[in-house]
Amino acid sequence: MQAALITIGDEILSGNTVDTNSTYIAEKLKNIGIKTVQIFTISDEIETIKKTMKSAFEVADLVITTGGLGPTRDDKTKIAFKEFFNDELVLDEVTFEHLKQLLTKRNRESLVDLNKDQAVVLSKATILQNFNGTAPCQMVEENGKIAICLPGVPFEVKPFMKNQIIPFLQEKFDLPFIETRIISVVEYPESLLAKDISSWEDQLPKPITLSYLPIANRVKLKLTNVGFDLAKIKNELQIEVDKVLPIIKGKVIATNYEGIEDILHDLLIEKNLSLSVAESCTGGALSQLISSVSGASQYFVASIIPYDYQQKIKILGVLAETIKSKTVVSEEVAQEMSFGLMNLFQTDIALSTTGVAGPNSDEFNSEIGTVFYSIRVKDFEQTFRLFLPHLERKDFMSFVSQKVLQDLIAILVKTA
Amino acid sequence: MQAALITIGDEILSGNTVDTNSTYIAEKLKNIGIKTVQIFTISDEIETIKKTMKSAFEVADLVITTGGLGPTRDDKTKIAFKEFFNDELVLDEVTFEHLKQLLTKRNRESLVDLNKDQAVVLSKATILQNFNGTAPCQMVEENGKIAICLPGVPFEVKPFMKNQIIPFLQEKFDLPFIETRIISVVEYPESLLAKDISSWEDQLPKPITLSYLPIANRVKLKLTNVGFDLAKIKNELQIEVDKVLPIIKGKVIATNYEGIEDILHDLLIEKNLSLSVAESCTGGALSQLISSVSGASQYFVASIIPYDYQQKIKILGVLAETIKSKTVVSEEVAQEMSFGLMNLFQTDIALSTTGVAGPNSDEFNSEIGTVFYSIRVKDFEQTFRLFLPHLERKDFMSFVSQKVLQDLIAILVKTA
16 A cells, blocks of 8 residues: 655745654554655645645555644645545534533633634544644545545644554555664765675565665665565565675674664663763753663763863863863863763763864864764773764754764674 | 755655755745745655656746765666756766765775766756765756756755855846744734734735744744845835734744744843753753754853753752652752752753653653753742643653743743
8 A cells, every 4th residue: 555645834845844744654654564655745725735635646545634724724724625525514513522622621611612613524524533632633535545634733643643543544454564674884885885785685585675874974774575474574584684794794783773872772771881971062962862762761870061161170070271281172071071971970881072063163263063072881981083064053963973872882782 | 936846765755764855955945035835755766756857847947856866776866867858877077076086085085986976967967066975966957947956965965055056046046035034922822823813914915924833832923025125025024023013912932033942042142141951851852952053152051961860869959858759750859950950050040851751651650741840040930840641752852842941931031
């Protein structure tokens, strides 16, 4: 089964908002064996929505729209659905009752009338109630094809998908499993990697596919298999992983998981190691990456963000003399930060970053895009330097955070 | 002038990667008066790429593709371009020379042969060299329409857009200005807000448009105007802002800026206030939001992330007795955290968060989705509680971070 997604809303076209809904929906669909073949992002115009629905149904049997259902007048999805399906709009009492209860629970009874329109739905539609907002989900089936319209707010979309739509689709259709394996390769230029594994890639049995996903200095080799026998497709993937590993050995830091933070999670629990962070130029990004995994409290003890360099001295015990002689963006300061940090929190691992994210330099006129980071694992310490002047501020923070964890994992894997 | 963007790559369709390129490109185009009317996300297949280019040119004069230019074989954009424009591929010596220099600079001379294909380009194309990767940008003009193909890596896309493509488009076309004003409204349900300002909205003179962008508990009212006389369109927007403000007064925290962190930046500098953060359940997200603005070092002193609750006692001086009697997720602990924090860093403002992001609870069995946060501004202190069980872990962290800054700003604006 193939799906197409339609994201409706000028806020994405004008570059205000990143479309995270499509990513979420596509991933959830893939997990139950439905492949998303196209995503359309369009403006809130009735004719455009109708035309796009037509195009979407040309490539897919399942079309999911997000957005354009709010109570304000810039929202036109419902009317487009009505015209597309030649239907009429009717007030649904069950939906209205649900809406009233929701608003009452939120002490917003006074808004019931203003939101009544949200209970007006297509007469042919199956309605799924919204427990996190006012617009319900409508599903219309016609000629074996399904259109589903969802609101645009991500925290409404997610529970709709997870709790209602995915179970509905699984119940209704006989869907294959889609399995993936991710091999994380580091310090291996993509072109060289592609050359070195080309004969292996050539022999991959159908329907297994391979893609290359670079992130920071890591390349994720992603193998995907599809079929109705889960054990069989998993086994087929394992066979291919076992074949390719000897070719790229020494460069592989994990053979599972997308996220570097997930790889770290399992590794630290397995090795029973605790971790602390002192980050300045990454401003919280490294800590957030680590803490984004549920269960991080098993190893993540604490972070210090000494954003004002004086706090490096005060909290972490970096020597004022070192900052004066080497400047705050230096190997020595990174080392003293991780040293002070390990003493402070008594963790097995201490990570520190010091650098200049830009676009403006610091009071020491450090070169923008420079970062030193120190990785301390018990008695072992290694300092790294990166120079990333081409990265914008947030990308710099995110790249450095990825790279620090990548290097930490490489160290932990080697010293296993 | 209207643009359409085509994002090529299975990694977005499979839900692996969020498409940030389109957001970036659309925003940059909008800033020079080019409106993005549609974004297509499609798979790496030659026929699909060609078909989509055709659709894209039906709605736009400018089509920009990203992705599908890497050295690995899952990349097919160049061939699609060649067939679409009925052109041939030729080795471009200038590009090859540039590529050799880039790889030499990176100590990757050995990869020159493997990447030589990257210098093979359409014979009709104008080439823009890539200073951050191996795939050049190609531009083809035909019948007054322009197709531009870019690599997919965001940190290659950004400098291409900013340094080469935007200046090229501005030089080539006589483009209007697009100006926006953002009014940030808090504690005002969207449906009620829409009702209260409906008569004002009705009288908005063309071509001014209004959209509602909700984020956390804030609604951003976005006014957009377009025209060739910058002073005039700015003034027209100011007139509308002045008209609507009296209707919604008391609920407005800013009349400029998208980001809550940008509003904070100006406010803290204007009021000469310093800030520190102690965050546990937000795991770094709040600090990262604050530090994501260049210049944050002027007011952001430091953060503590006491992820292990013992560190709340050790570093922030929270009383063990308070944690024992009230549990770690409590109003009292939030207050003691911000108190200890203000003492530690001697800042004017101290923010603290304590809660459970889920999906698993903590050792105190606190209710998942609960968070207390304390905002301390000199002698003033206020504690807030949120209950967000419907949010996934990262969304919880991000929502709480937004809301903390939103409430801080509301406090600062009121006590102005």
